Amino acid sequence: MRGMDFDTLSADKQAEFLNNDFLAIAAARNARPSLHEVLPTMRMPCLLYSGELDDSFADTQRCAEIPYATYMSFPRGARSQAERRR
Numbered sequence: 001m002r003g004m005d006f007d008t009l010s011a012d013k014q015a016e017f018l019n020n021d022f023l024a025i026a027a028a029r030n031a032r033p034s035l036h037e038v039l040p041t042m043r044m045p046c047l048l049y050s051g052e053l054d055d056s057f058a059d060t061q062r063c064a065e066i067p068y069a070t071y072m073s074f075p076r077g078a079r080s081q082a083e084r085r086r
Contacts, residue, residue, distance in 0.1 A: 039065045052076060 006014065039062070050060035051074040063069065 036062065036065075039063060040067065042066045043068060046070070048072070049074065 006017070009017065046063075046066050046069040048060050048063050048066075048069055049072040050056055053076070054060070061071065061073075063071070
């Protein structure tokens with residue numbers, strides 16, 4: 001977790017964090033095959049959004065190729081900033 005200060009977490013959250021399966025988390029973060037060719041076949045409505053400062057900005061823009069997707073970009077911001085403003 002980027003920017004996490006373990007000592008400031010409650011005892012419950014510290015225990016939850018330490019009970020994670022770190023090998024599974026590491027495996028989930030490894031490179032996976034691209035699903036780019038699947039995007040045009042997706043038929044469900046989707047709302048995709050990202051901030052220009054997000055690491056996933058370029059990937060989320062590519063997902064706008066989903067036929068029934070609506071894509072929104074938050075200029076000069078990050079997705080987490082937009083979520084806090086709700």
